[in-house]
Amino acid sequence: MNPEQLSETIVDALASLVADGAITLPDGVPTQVTVERPRQKGHGDYATNVALQLAKKAGTNPRAFADLVAERLRAADGIAEVEVAGPGFLNVTVEAGAQGQVAADVVAAGAAYGRTGTLAGQSINIEFISANPTGPLHLGHTRWAVLGDAIARVLQAAGAEVAREFYINDRGNQMDLFGASLEAAALGRPIPDDGYQGGYIADLAAAIVAEQPGIVDLPEGERLRAFREAGYALQLAEQQRQLDGFNTHFDVWFSERDLHADESHGSVADTLRDLKDNGHLFEADGALWMRTTDFGDDKDRVLIRSNGELTYFASDTAYYLNKRARGFDHCIYLLGADHHGYVGRLRAMAACVGDDPELTLDVMIGQLVKIMRDGEELRLSKRAGTIVTLNELMDEIGVDALRYSLARYPADSPLTLDVAEITKASSDNPVYYVQYAHARTCRMMENATDVGMSLPGEAFDPSLLDHELDGRLLRALADYPRVVASAAELREPHRVSRYLEDTAAVFNRWYDTKECRMLPQGDEPVTATNEARLVLVQAVRTVLANGLDLLGVSAPERM
Structure with missing residues (x-):
């Protein structure tokens, strides 16, 4: 019996x-009640405070209300014991068979276990990288790549339709500077002082000339535009x-x-x-403004400056409406630490266009990351000059270690990671610890096959999983769907990694x-208990693999 099933049983009571x-x-019978794992040993398998929540509405005290509910629950299938504790808490112990059935349910669901509706x-758009196509992706982009993708994965696991969106900043003066830098590198001239100085510029320029040898002979203005567009496409x-x-x-x-x-x-x-x-909108001082102060912004926002130039806020507004016109019910933005001021203005903008920002908009502000090696912060790239690039981080740390380490903290937590710590093959390293546990389940399944064991199918007897640690492991597995749903609702995939x-x-x-051995020892015959624990191991393997997948991290079979 998992928390959702117990919740249904309590609702029926x-x-x-x-x-x-x-x-x-x-107010009627609630459609669901909160069921949690008690913190203290001896307080049953699950606990609920439903009596404290409903007693006043029912015109009675919580303890008396809890006694009534407990009496009905004791007669329900799968319930072994119900205790009324304190002011009216209900501590529920489920029968071993009902608890053990969780393992079979996990195995039967496979990759779908943990997914809910x-x-x-809901149709959700999540925009989590906004970058210029003028250079390599860097450390800041790396954190958003992990968090945005992991949030998208848990949202999908909770049943939402999700579109991951990358906003290409391909308009403005930086694009012309990019083109001028490539042109100068190709012609052997000095890069403009305000241009792009990284060594990758020379590589890009050489690649462009190799693909288009005649580009260097174009007229000056046309040549710059040609380098700009060719470099844009390659980058x-x-x-x-x-x-x-x-x-x-x-x-x-x-x-x-496309917006312009x-x-x-x-x-x-x-x-x-x-x-x-x-x-x-209103005009003042020769500029066009949006009256965002009507909706809680600290000041009105300029859309068109007095010189006729559009502001970024004008593009932001059109872009938001573009997403809504594409059918998205909810728009999530992941923005950097220097964008705190955007929260109020984006919410006010959404209200100005007729939306309720509480329902349609979610702006998440992430904090900076530092990567340390040998006690010093990584700051410089071999090819980009002034930044740490995604490519170099993948080479230095590895995809799994980097993704897991970035996913296990909330977006708004400043983060310092040490290369040696997050790459070492030790139980002190969380990603290694979890992946090794998965690899151990795989090895156990292989060992079981070697001695002729196989999953028992309909012969599985869940009541045989009656050891205290069987129960703890089963309760942990049963909790997984709730963890995923919570991670999706709160946009906090780190809950999955900690789980x-x-x-x-x-x-x-x-x-x-020793009392929980899965394999028979020596010449012992394979028993139904061995096979029951084989189902439990397969269930653990399934949940660990499913959870790692939500973080975009592999589940290796060998370590």
């Missing part, structure tokens, strides 16, 4: 009490290749240029016309306990 007239619930019907393709190698795949690569290409529906010009018609570490710890303790 409440419904029967209402039907019999034993209690009255003016809590967010079914964007390189960013895509890097992210694919980092196990982060985007569904949409959105070009900023013409005055069609969804363009910046079209957006400004609509906002003006709705009365949210995996806790579950691996329970499994390792179970593994080291």
Whole structure:
């Protein structure tokens, strides 16, 4: 019996009490109740505070309410014992058979175990990298690549339809400087002082000339534009290749240029016309403004400056509306630590265009990451000059170690990682610890095959998983769907990594306990208990693999 099943059992008990007239619930019987694992040993398998929540509405005290519910639960299938504790808490112990059935349920569900429908019907856009196509992806992009992708994965596991979006900053003066830098490198001239200085510029320029030898003979203005566009295409393709190698795949690569290409529906010009018609814009000091202070912003925002130039906020507004027009119910933004001021203005903007930002917008601000090696911070790249690149981080640390280490902390936590610590093959290293636990389950399954054991199928007897540590491990497995749903709702994939570490710890303790041996010893025959524990090991293997997949981390069969 898992927490969701126990919740349903408690709801049924409440419904029967209402039907019999034993209690009255003016607001009706809840569709679900909160069930948690108790913190203290001896307080049962699960606990609920449903009596404390509903007693007042029922016109009675929590203890009396809890006694009524406990009486009904004791008669329910799969319940071994119910204790009323303190002011009205219910501590529930389930029967070994009901508890052990969790293992079979996990094995039967396989890769689908942990997936729920809590967010079914929601269409969510998550934009988590916004980069110029003018250079390599760097450490900041790396953290967002991990967190954004992991958030997308848990949202999908909770039933939402999710689109991962990369916003390409391919418009503006930086693109011309990029073109001028490539042109200068190809012609053997000094790079402009305000241009791009990294060694990768020379590599790109050489690649462009190799592909288009005649480019150097073009007229000056045309030549710069040609270098700019050719460099853009090559650098964007390189960013895509890097992210694919980092196990982060985007569904949409959105070009900023598309917002300014013409005055069609969804363009910046079209957006400004609509906002003006709705009365949210005004002119002052020769500029065009959005009246965002009407919706809680600290000041009104300029859309068109007095010199006629569009601001980034104008593009932000058109881009948000573009997403909504594409059918997304909810838009999630992952922004860097220097974007705190964007939260209020984006929420006000959403309100200005007629949306409720509580329902349609989620702006997450991430903090900076430092990578240390030999006591010093990594700062410089061999090819980019002033940044640590994603490619070099993957080479230095490895995809799994880097992804897991970045995923196991909340986005708003400043983070310092030591290369030696996150790459060492030791139980002190969380990613190694979890992956090794998965590899151990694989080895155990192989050993079972070697002695002629196989999953028992319908012959599985869940009541044989009756050791205290069997129960702890089963409760941990049963908790996994709740952890995934919570990670999705709160946009906190680090909950999955911490769950995996806790579950691996329970499994390792179970593994080291003689009374929980899975394999027969010596000439002992294979028993039904051995086979029951084989199902349990396969269930652990399934949950560890599923959880690692939500973080974009591999589940190796050997370490």
